Amino acid sequence: MLWGLNDAVALADLLDGTVLDQADIAGRSIVLTTHDQLAAAQALVALDGTARRIVLCPPDLPLTYLAAIAADAEADAIVTDREETDFAGHDLPPRMACKGPLQPSQAAAPIVTEWVLLTSGTTGVPKMVVHSLAALTGAIRPPRAGDAPPIWATFYDIRRYGGLQILLRALFGNGSMILSETGEPVSDHLHRLAAHGVTYISGTPSHWRRALMSSDCNAIAPRYVRLSGEIADQTILDALKRQYPRAAIGHAYASTEAGVGFEVNDGLEGFPADLLHSDGDPAFKVVDGTLRIRSRRTASRYLGSASQALTDEDGFIDSGDFVTERNGRCYFVGRRGGVINVGGMKVHPEEVEQVINRHAAVKMSLVSARRNPITGAIVVADVVLHDPAVLGEASDALKQDILAFCRAALPVHKVPAAVKFVPSLEMTPAGKLVRQNA
Template sequence: MYPNLLVKRASLTPNRLAIIFEDQQWTFSQLQQEAIDFAEKLHKLGVNKGMRIAILASSSPQLVTVLHGCMQLGCELVMLNERLTEDELIYQLNDSQSDVLLVDRLDRSLMYGNRISFNQVTGASNKQFQIDAEWPKDRTITIMYTSGTTGKPKGVRQTLENHVMSAMGSALNLGVQPNDCWLCAMPLFHISGFSILMRSVLYGMTVSLHTKFDANKSIEEILNGTVTRMSVVAVTLERLISVLEERNQTFPDTFQSMLVGGGPVPLHYLERAIKCKIPVLQTYGMTETSSQTTTLSSEDAIRKLGSAGKPLFFAEIRISGKKEIGEICIKGPHVTKGYIGAASSKDPQDDGWLHTGDMGYIDDEGYLYVVDRRSDLIISGGENIYPAEVEQAIVKHSAVKEAGVTGIQDEKWGHVPIAFVVLKSEVTEEELKSFMKPQLATYKQPVRYYFIEELPRNASNKILRRKLHEYL
């Protein structure tokens, strides 16, 4: 058993700041009061312990209250991605067999069974219930669907133990400082965002919440010394770097770490980040591991540039296969115990290990390097081509902002790579081909370059390479 997280935190540090949002602030005591009030009103509307509550909302202080309120009531949270289509959302609602759909506003078109808006709840009367002082370790806290980069999304069950051990592993790696404040611009429906809320109540840490990522606002807050940590993905890191470069500014010493996840980060980004004094820590994790599994420590950031680091204290990793590059496998108390719905028969921990579908290798010092998704691998004339490697080479060109690489069928070679490029300034296809020649082997060179306005991405900002074919 673990203590009721929010109740315990509010009793330990009631007056410490829990949430900052624009010019508003909430202490842990105030957050607890608002969460329990929401839970009692929800209970009055017929929601009981053990129900599965789907939530469709943008990141906001009210959503933080809703999430904690539902946890106090003992409900399982189905975290819906608001960027999905209605058909995709309906699939997840039906697959999860959610009892109630909570929405932040009534103008959302999605209709499903017992649909209640946040305002309808806050307008209800209260009905008290017994608040649990302790929570079982195996209690399901959240259900998050995988991004569906390969096939149908799977509903991942994340237990209390998963979240707690993930947060503790991160704390043992990064340390916990009394003045820590985590800037959260990641969506709360995603594991990166939700895990920040879990760390907040476990560490007694302030969260500066942003509804969406804004490079200028994030930088101003960091320069002011308010924020000490932040989580980003490669594309948002590049935006922060570009703004700093334009302003000729660097980060202050008050900022401790910027965790970068969501896939391999181009080395060129990391080199530019060092010049801007951004303490970048590459991480590797997934929905099934409740956020981080490995993180590169700050002292190794330059020496092991490009590595995702070593496993956190409670995690283990290994590479499956006889070759140097193989599938990354993970074991530890942060790994999901299973899926729900259509994927419930799948065992995520085959032979005791989670087989991730990601390709990588471990060097002789135990550092993990993530190469790419196995499903994105291009096999050309019997040679393996990893799109991320080609993308990293392309973005070194000063005119290129982002690049996405995928394979197309070829009569001679089976498949050959093609590239889709988002530009910062003008460049021709021939110029890019000339630029790439000395960087990669001939078989890795894209045969065509297509210039587009933006790359297709999911809610986690991961490139959806399979959708690149639609642009053809």
């Protein structure tokens, strides 16, 4: 079963029904852009094995990019549930109505369909990343005999890599899935998950921090809690363990390009350094400080006229994620694009945030660069408190306390020059903190 906000559709029903109103999608390149998440899920099930290529557009993709994406994908058609007037003024391939349930008209032998995902977090036209269903499902283990079918949910949208992983886990695990809904208040979402009896649930650390800020997080009692998409620090792992003591808490390292690298289920941040020294599949190495990955689960290439090489000559993808090794464990410290240069000294915003987040009064934080006439840039922090009511006269004292906490754990150039208390931090549609250089 797939549960959208207003729908309940049995998976078996997806392949039974009306025909796409343009007869033949067999062997075609299709761009799939829908308002409705459930419609996208149905179309994916219908198109895989029939279409040559499916380009899965995230819900917030500006339509101004659609023409460039369709051209680079050599698209034969746009499959959509949008109104035709939405596309006015754009030079696009023919549209096909995406009205479920869908079924391709020709029952030919299935072909291997390219699944093309769009990257998030960049400005301008997103990169198009080519996967296969085999790569996308490479980390999914078959359900164990005797296990109750999982009821999956995610704070992600299924049209992004992290959410698509969950949809595929639900489908391949003979399970169910409760879809997220753009703009739905967190408390309503949690109660909807509770009503359907969610057992497995995933999101970014930012998603989880936001969920834990709502007392409605008590409504659900998942057996498995999964984090991915951002660095899972010890603070959020411990907070989830306190909130859901009976749940297994795991964090996955995955990206649109690199696929699912590994999953860590020991409750600790970082990952065992042994992973770097195993020569299996996937294989990992660290070059110039960043983690490189080679596996059958990675994307195969970028698509498009201006595309660059995805892998080095040995087949490794550079994740752009800096790692450091301490006592047999590797820890993520930040992203290549996000480094702050304080008078020639490098600072990863994430490593400072991880320290601030350990302060007892702090819920979450965002560290960024402020330009500075002396050092070029300096570190500043926006901080969300557990209890904003403590502010007022205590505000300056708490700032000093947080700074003292940072000074005890970080070299001086990494300590924020200024701390500002904010009511909330902005999140991208992909569930990550909005960063200056993301």
